[in-house]
Amino acid sequence: MRTSLPRVIRALEQFHATHPWDHNAHYHRWILRRLPRRFDRALDVGSGSGDLARLLASRAGAVxxxxxxxxxxxxxxxxxxxxxxxxxxxxxALREVPPGPYDVITCVATxxxxxxxxxxxxFRRHLARGGTLVVVGVYRRQSWSDHLIDAVAVAANVAMAWIKNRGRRAPRPVSMTAPVRPATMTFADIVRxxxxxxxxxxLRRRLFWRYTLVWHRH
Incomplete structure (x- = not known):
């Protein structure tokens, strides 16, 4: 068992290298379902290659x-x-955000x-009254439930990669070229x-090593 585990990990890493897909973009449609059908102004923090910002623009007056x-x-x-x-x-984003307020603020893996x-x-300061903040973040795994979700996520990740790439080798998405920094906070720390x-x-833990935070300003 001990000798087979590294082989399994290497096999998974090789599979993901040849069948990459964007875990963050997976949640973009989920984010849209948490937002009004129309709103005036939106701010996307850590906008990367702009995929989410362009989706928000289908509902917003300005993004x-x-x-x-x-x-x-x-x-x-x-x-x-x-x-x-x-x-x-x-x-x-903490010092140079254009003045709000914003009806929607999103922040994905940033x-x-x-x-x-x-x-x-x-974010609270820049959010308009009645506005919605949606964060999709990563956390440091610590508890047994974190590792249980990990186990499920590994299998789901392979399945999703196969489905999204239709079993073929795929280029690395533009949105996945940004520098990666490991999370330092546990989910319990984040909730607190x-x-x-x-x-x-x-707040809720999600598949694919993510959590979500949704807050409405009254």
Whole structure:
């Protein structure tokens, strides 16, 4: 068993290298289902190649994406129709966000790059009354339930990769080229700090090594 485990891990890594798919983009449609059909202004923090920002633009009067990586911001601009109501800027999301308020703020796989409590406080400050904040984040696995979800996620990940790529080798998506930083907070830490900053926030662990946070400002 001990000798077979490394072989299984290597086999999975090889499979994912030849059949990559974007775990974050998997949640984009889920995010849209948490939002109104129409809203005025939206902010996408850590906008990357702009996939989510462009989806938000189908419902919003204006969408602003901000990301710290100049290269990925240039790519987002190249991929976006100039007529779309979307703008992208390079900057620090905690210091250089264009003035709100925003009816919708989204943040996918980015908040673990920031001081967590400071980020939530910043988002709260920029969110309009009646607005919605949606965060999809990553957490450091610690509890037995974390590892149980991991076990399910590994099998589901292989199945999804096969389905999305139709069994063929696939290029690495543009959205997956950004630098990756491991999460340092456990899910319990995240829940505790989130409830301090955003009373009433709803958090849940998800498949594919993610959690979600949804908060409505009253």
């Amino acid at each position: 602003h994406g901000i990301d710290a990586d100049p290269t990925i911001v240039d790519r987002a601009r190249e991929l976006t129709d100039p007529a779309a109501p979307v703008t992208f800027t390079v900057g620090d 908040i673990h790059h920031m001081p967590f409590g400071d980020a939530l406080t910043c 700090d989130a409830h301090q900053a955003l009373p009433g926030a709803r």
